[in-house]
Amino acid sequence: MVESxxxxxxxxxxxxxxxxxxxxxLARTLAVLHRQVALRYGAVAREAGLTLQQAETLCRLExxxxxxxxxxxxxxxxxTNVTGLIDRLERRGLVRRDPDPADRRVSRAALTDEGxxxxxxxxxxxxxxxxxxxxxxPASDRRSLARLGAAAARALEEAP
Amino acid sequence: MVESxxxxxxxxxxxxxxxxxxxxxLARTLAVLHRQVALRYGAVAREAGLTLQQAETLCRLExxxxxxxxxxxxxxxxxTNVTGLIDRLERRGLVRRDPDPADRRVSRAALTDEGxxxxxxxxxxxxxxxxxxxxxxPASDRRSLARLGAAAARALEEAP
DNA sequence: TATTGTTATACTCTATAACTATA
DNA sequence: TATAGTTATAGAGTATAACAATA
Numbered sequence: 001m002v003e004s005x006x007x008x009x010x011x012x013x014x015x016x017x018x019x020x021x022x023x024x025x026l027a028r029t030l031a032v033l034h035r036q037v038a039l040r041y042g043a044v045a046r047e048a049g050l051t052l053q054q055a056e057t058l059c060r061l062e063x064x065x066x067x068x069x070x071x072x073x074x075x076x077x078x079x080t081n082v083t084g085l086i087d088r089l090e091r092r093g094l095v096r097r098d099p100d101p102a103d104r105r106v107s108r109a110a111l112t113d114e115g116x117x118x119x120x121x122x123x124x125x126x127x128x129x130x131x132x133x134x135x136x137x138p139a140s141d142r143r144s145l146a147r148l149g150a151a152a153a154r155a156l157e158e159a160p
Numbered sequence: 161m162v163e164s165x166x167x168x169x170x171x172x173x174x175x176x177x178x179x180x181x182x183x184x185x186l187a188r189t190l191a192v193l194h195r196q197v198a199l200r201y202g203a204v205a206r207e208a209g210l211t212l213q214q215a216e217t218l219c220r221l222e223x224x225x226x227x228x229x230x231x232x233x234x235x236x237x238x239x240t241n242v243t244g245l246i247d248r249l250e251r252r253g254l255v256r257r258d259p260d261p262a263d264r265r266v267s268r269a270a271l272t273d274e275g276x277x278x279x280x281x282x283x284x285x286x287x288x289x290x291x292x293x294x295x296x297x298p299a300s301d302r303r304s305l306a307r308l309g310a311a312a313a314r315a316l317e318e319a320p
Numbered sequence: 321t322a323t324t325g326t327t328a329t330a331c332t333c334t335a336t337a338a339c340t341a342t343a
Numbered sequence: 344t345a346t347a348g349t350t351a352t353a354g355a356g357t358a359t360a361a362c363a364a365t366a
Contacts, residue, residue, distance in 0.1 A: 022299070022302065022303065022306070023287045023288075023290065023291040024283070024287045025303075025306045026287075026290055026291075026294065026302050026303075026305060026306045027283070027286050027287035027289075027290040027291070028283070028287075029305070029306045029309040029310045029313070030193070030197050030290060030309065031197070031201065031219070031286065032309075032310065032313045033190070033193070033194075033197075033309045033310070033312060033313040033316075034193075034194050034197040034198060034201065035216065035313075036312075036313045036316040036317055037190050037191065037193075037194040037316065038194060038198070038236070039236040039316075040316055041191060041194065042236055043236070051334085051355065051356080053355080053356065054355090056195065059191070067324080067325090068324075068325060068326095069323085069324065069325080076198070076199040076202055076203070077356080077357065077358085078357070078358055078359085079324080079325070079326095080325090080326075080327085080357085080358070080359080080360095081356065081357060081358080082325085083325065083326060083327085084355080084356080085355090085356080088354095088355075103323095103324085103365080103366070104324095104364080104365060104366085105323070105324040105325070105364065105365045105366070106323095106324065106325080106365095107324085107325070123184070123187070123188070126187050126191065127183045127184045127186075127187035127188075128183075129187075130183065130186055130187040130190060130316075131183040131186075131187070133315045133316050133318060134186065134312060134315050134316070136315055137308075137311060137312065137315060139182075141308050141311065142182065142186050143182065143185075143186075144304060144308055145186060145189070145305070145308040145309065145312055146182070146185045146186045146189045148297075148301050148304055148305040148308065149189040149190065149192075149193045149305065149309070150189045150192065150193070151297060151301065152193060152196075152294060152297065152305055153189070153192045153193040153195075153196045155293045155294050155296055155297060156193075156196040156197065156199075156200055156290075156293045156294070157196055158293060206358095211332065211333080211357080213332080213333065214332090227347075227348090228347070228348060228349095229346090229347060229348080237333080237334065237335085238334070238335055238336085239347080239348070239349095240334085240335070240336080240337095240348090240349075240350085241333065241334060241335080242348085243348065243349055243350085244332080244333080244334095245332090245333080248331095248332080263342080263343075263346095263347080264341080264342060264343085265341065265342045265343070265346070265347040265348070266342095266346095266347060266348080267347080267348070
């Protein structure tokens with residue numbers, strides 16, 4: 001196993017663990033994992049004729065119907081992007097604009113039936129890809145990763 | 161701990177684990193984690209006046225000087241994008257084009273000193289963000305996640 | 321007055337097709 | 344002829360500033 005090897009950080013801390021090195025290990029792992037997932041997830045999205053952003057947006061709408069401002073925050077982009085993003089998804093019949101009954105300024109983005117089917121298709125396809133590639137890992141490791149990764153995602157989600 | 165809860169998959173497999181459910185758990189975790197990392201990593205890149213793609217590109221050049229075609233494969237995009245991407249980074253003094261002595265068709269992308277300093281700054285800033293948010297996780301969990309995440313990244317990298 | 325979504329603008333990212341210069 | 348990088352083009356993603364409708 002080579003996971004704890006020093007990956008070329010300047011200075012060479014091979015002998016003793018300097019405080020802070022573990023932070024870099026975890027951060028580096030998260031960055032590398034993020035890149036590989038983005039590559040595979042992007043390929044799945046492209047297969048379905050969607051951009052990565054469109055796929056992300058659809059998945060964000062699976063469990064809620066956020067306002068455009070909330071959606072911008074969820075996606076980490078400016079609210080001005082959301083207008084065009086939803087325009088394009090609406091034009092393809094995957095999303096619809098629902099007026100908010102309590103505040104007439106607000107629009108909420110909601111999946112259409114076809115949008116919901118698309119999300120399901122994306123999720124299953126991505127799960128297949130992950131299963132195929134991660135079959136080499138022990139089942140116990142896969143379970144641990146699912147548990148720890150979810151905890152890390154929650155930690156990263158918290159403010160600030 | 162709520163890690164093993166069924167997160168709203170249609171059908172409700174609360175009673176017995178159906179074969180394949182674990183695949184979905186891992187895939188869902190990887191997708192969620194990927195989104196949160198992209199949000200934090202994107203914020204760090206933006207702080208430095210870079211797009212996420214530019215930051216990714218710089219990091220890819222930390223340990224090698226790939227040809228433009230190889231870089232396109234690493235980034236998961238078409239080779240035609242690499243020209244402009246390197247153009248913009250070159251204009252900012254972060255990257256330079258090195259001719260390949262063995263094949264005069266090939267250009268290799270290499271970090272300048274300033275580019276290398278930028279990568280170091282991005283890495284440290286991102287490590288700080290990760291450390292800050294993940295401080296709530298037990299140290300043993302952080303170590304396990306670094307190990308398992310790296311293994312998963314390698315598994316996802318393999319063809320196909 | 322403050323907020324929500326929108327538009328206008330400018331720049332970046334992305335893929336397809338056609339090109340050039342090497343091999 | 345095949346390949347590496349480039350250009351032209353078109354569409355999508357991105358942020359800033361200014362705006363209309365609503366609160």
